[in-house]
Amino acid sequence: MSTPLQVYEPFKAGLPKLGKYWKSLWSRRTFIAEHSKSELREQHYDSVFGQMWLVINPLLLSGVYFILIVIIGGKTDTTRYVHLTGTLFLFYLVANSLSSGVKSVTSGQRLILNTAFPRIMLPLSSVVIAMFKFLPTIVVFMVIKAVVGSPFTIQMLWALPILFITTLLALGLAIAISCINVYFRDISSFLPYMTRTLLYLSPILYEASTLKPGLLFLEYVNPLFPILDSWSSALVHGQNPEMSSMLAGLGWATGIFFLGTYFFLSREREFAVRL
Amino acid sequence: MSSLSVSNLHKTNEIAVSVRDLSLTYSTTIDRRPTFKVRAKALMRGKKQTRVVNALRNVNLDVEYGHVLGVIGANGAGKSSLMRCIAGILPPTQGRIEVYGSVSTLLALGVGFNPSMSGRDNVYLGGLAAGMTRDEINGHFDEIASFSELGDAIDAPMRTYSSGMYARLAFSVAATVRPDILIIDEALSTGDAKFKEKSLNRVKELRSDDRALILVSHAMQTLRETCNDVVWLDKGKVISRGEPNKVIDAYQEFLQVGKSAAIDEDV
Numbered sequence: 001m002s003t004p005l006q007v008y009e010p011f012k013a014g015l016p017k018l019g020k021y022w023k024s025l026w027s028r029r030t031f032i033a034e035h036s037k038s039e040l041r042e043q044h045y046d047s048v049f050g051q052m053w054l055v056i057n058p059l060l061l062s063g064v065y066f067i068l069i070v071i072i073g074g075k076t077d078t079t080r081y082v083h084l085t086g087t088l089f090l091f092y093l094v095a096n097s098l099s100s101g102v103k104s105v106t107s108g109q110r111l112i113l114n115t116a117f118p119r120i121m122l123p124l125s126s127v128v129i130a131m132f133k134f135l136p137t138i139v140v141f142m143v144i145k146a147v148v149g150s151p152f153t154i155q156m157l158w159a160l161p162i163l164f165i166t167t168l169l170a171l172g173l174a175i176a177i178s179c180i181n182v183y184f185r186d187i188s189s190f191l192p193y194m195t196r197t198l199l200y201l202s203p204i205l206y207e208a209s210t211l212k213p214g215l216l217f218l219e220y221v222n223p224l225f226p227i228l229d230s231w232s233s234a235l236v237h238g239q240n241p242e243m244s245s246m247l248a249g250l251g252w253a254t255g256i257f258f259l260g261t262y263f264f265l266s267r268e269r270e271f272a273v274r275l
Numbered sequence: 276m277s278s279l280s281v282s283n284l285h286k287t288n289e290i291a292v293s294v295r296d297l298s299l300t301y302s303t304t305i306d307r308r309p310t311f312k313v314r315a316k317a318l319m320r321g322k323k324q325t326r327v328v329n330a331l332r333n334v335n336l337d338v339e340y341g342h343v344l345g346v347i348g349a350n351g352a353g354k355s356s357l358m359r360c361i362a363g364i365l366p367p368t369q370g371r372i373e374v375y376g377s378v379s380t381l382l383a384l385g386v387g388f389n390p391s392m393s394g395r396d397n398v399y400l401g402g403l404a405a406g407m408t409r410d411e412i413n414g415h416f417d418e419i420a421s422f423s424e425l426g427d428a429i430d431a432p433m434r435t436y437s438s439g440m441y442a443r444l445a446f447s448v449a450a451t452v453r454p455d456i457l458i459i460d461e462a463l464s465t466g467d468a469k470f471k472e473k474s475l476n477r478v479k480e481l482r483s484d485d486r487a488l489i490l491v492s493h494a495m496q497t498l499r500e501t502c503n504d505v506v507w508l509d510k511g512k513v514i515s516r517g518e519p520n521k522v523i524d525a526y527q528e529f530l531q532v533g534k535s536a537a538i539d540e541d542v
Contacts, residue, residue: 006374011366031387031403038389038400045391114382115404116363269366272359273301 011269015262025118032121036128058089058137062144078148080207083236085144087204087228089137090163094170094224095195096130101174102181102188109275119268120261123178127171141235153238162231162241162249169223169253176260179267182274203228223252290375291456291487292338292361297370299331299356299511330356332511334370338456343488345502345519347495347526353511354491358382358458361489376455376487379405383460384445390434394425394444397433401448415451422477423447424470443470450477457481460491475501495523 044053062085069081104122105112112119145152181187201222203211208219208229219225227249230241302325331353338344346354359365361372362380387404388397398419402412412419420429423444433441459478475497482488482501492498498505498519505522507514509529515522 004376006363006378008360008363008367008372008374010368010370027408028403028406030409031400034400034403035387038392038396042389042391110383111386111404113359113364114386115380116378117404117406272365 015265016269021118021265025121025124028117028121032125032128035121036125036132039125040129040132054133054136055140057133058085058140061085061088062140079150079236082145082148082150083207083232084204086141086235087202087232089134089141090166090228090231091199091202091204091224092137093130093134093166094173095199096133097127097170097174098177098191098195100129101126102177102191104174105178105182105271106185106275112272112275119271120175120264123174123264124171126174126178127167130170130174131167145235150236151238155238155240156235158234158241158246159231161246162227162234165246165249165253166227166231168257169227169249172253172255172257172260174260175264176256179260179264182267182271198222198224201225203232207232220248223249223256226252289339290337290373291340291342292336292375292489293373294334294336294357294361295371295373297331297334297336297357297360297372298329298368299353299360299365300327300329300368302327329511331360331367334508334511334513336506336513336516338487338489340376340455340487341485342504343482343490343502345498345505346489346491346508347493347498347505347523348508348514349530351510352508354508355382355460356511357508358460358489358491362458374456378456378458379449379452379454381446381449381457381459384442384449388433388441388445391432393432394423394429394436395420397444398429398448401445402451405449405452407452419444419447419451422450422473439467439470446470446474450474450481453481454486456487456489458489458491461493495527499523 041051044050047053049056065084065088066081069075069084070078075081101123104126105119108119108122111117111122177187177191199205201218202224208225211218219229226245230245230249233239233241233245334353334357336344336357346357348354356365358380359382360367361374362378362382363374364380385397385401387401389400392400398416399409399412402415402419403409407415423429423440423446425440425444428436428440429444433444436444478488478490478501490498490502502519504516505519506516507522507526514529515525
């Protein structure tokens with residue numbers, strides 16, 4: 001028989017056939033890109049500056065911290081300012097993935113109820129949007145670094161694998177939280193407080209090396225801690241990041257990605273009756 | 276009601292869709308007053324007040340290639356649930372569905388559309404959401420634009436469209452997809468009378484190809500003209516299946532509406 005056979009039986013928690021699932025997801029990569037772009041454009045549809053907000057946002061954010069640290073705080077050491085902006089921009093890649101990802105499935109109700117497609121596409125699209133927002137901040141960061149005279153070194157290339165690890169973490173978190181939100185909608189109301197707590201528990205407003213010994217456990221319980229520390233070492237200080245931090249970050253990201261993906265894929269066939 | 280169990284005798288390549296003992300049950304929360312007090316009480320009891328909905332009960336159905344099956348029934352009869360089960364959107368609670376071929380659904384118009392984008396952008400978004408590739412959309416773009424009769428408005432944001440314009444573009448995109456099995460749920464009531472006729476003709480064109488069509492509609496005249504078979508659903512059960520005029524007449528008698536223009540045409 002030449003026609004493909006598709007069999008639908010009662011839902012059982014468990015993974016779908018991964019090869020087939022991946023093929024279906026890959027065939028929709030253009031839709032993921034277009035869907036993400038259109039969502040992004042809609043966010044600034046009625047504004048005067050439109051897509052320029054992708055650059056204006058990080059500029060304003062760094063401006064606010066410049067006032068706080070350099071002007072009001074009177075710190076002449078610009079490294080702290082560079083550290084803060086650099087790590088904050090990377091943090092926002094994760095925070096934006098979470099805030100956009102949490103409702104990606106529940107707000108995609110119309111698509112889910114009317115089309116059969118790999119549902120993981122929805123949180124994936126949220127991470128693509130967060131990445132679109134993140135990329136201009138890299139340019140802004142490089143300009144800031146050049147203006148304050150921070151050194152550019154070959155070690156800065158470590159930022160590439162660190163960015164990969166961060167994206168994997170963001171993807172895992174977005175996938176997991178979008179699935180949790182289907183069963184427990186209150187999670188979206190808790191999320192702003194969770195991300196704010198994560199911000200304070202991460203080496204952004206301070207550097208990891210300045211942390212009190214009693215608080216060093218944060219390095220082990222916060223997945224973002226080793227990643228942001230490595231990011232600061234490479235991009236801000238122009239040094240090789242510690243391999244233990246890189247491996248810890250990779251371990252966290254991989255673990256969360258696989259757990260989140262397993263949870264999502266094993267439940268996604270049930271989403272349509274839960275929405 | 277026609278039993279479809281004999282269709283097991285059909286050769287598999289003739290069968291497009293086989294539905295066996297399909298039941299679909301789901302529960303919905305029924306907090307009539309979603310107040311803090313009600314929620315707190317439910318939380319203390321550790322459970323929500325829910326209502327179980329039996330959307331489909333032991334449905335058996337076969338659809339063959341080259342045939343058009345019409346599905347009728349009152350609101351809440353389970354027509355859309357059945358279509359969603361066949362499309363793989365809703366998992367059955369019981370039973371088994373076998374689908375031999377690619378399925379495209381036209382269950383709602385404008386799925387995947389973004390109102391802030393232009394009609395042109397939405398042709399791509401809607402087409403990609405329906406599973407087409409960018410090249411396929413490029414190849415059919417002029418056909419879609421021409422069929423929608425939007426003219427220059429194709430480059431205006433869709434939020435400026437009237438509901439008729441919106442539906443016309445959505446139908447034009449959806450009708451371009453050429454699957455083995457096409458499921459259309461109440462999408463033929465699109466636009467004005469002239470566009471409705473165009474839509475119906477498009478469906479008839481699709482019928483002439485060797486594919487299976489499932490049409491859900493309240494437009495009885497359309498179903499009488501288009502379908503080989505009609506199935507009547509009520510409260511999740513198949514009441515009758517067979518020759519369109521016979522089943523539709525029985526349905527109209529059941530509804531006690533008789534043959535009127537209002538029931539024959541989708542209004």
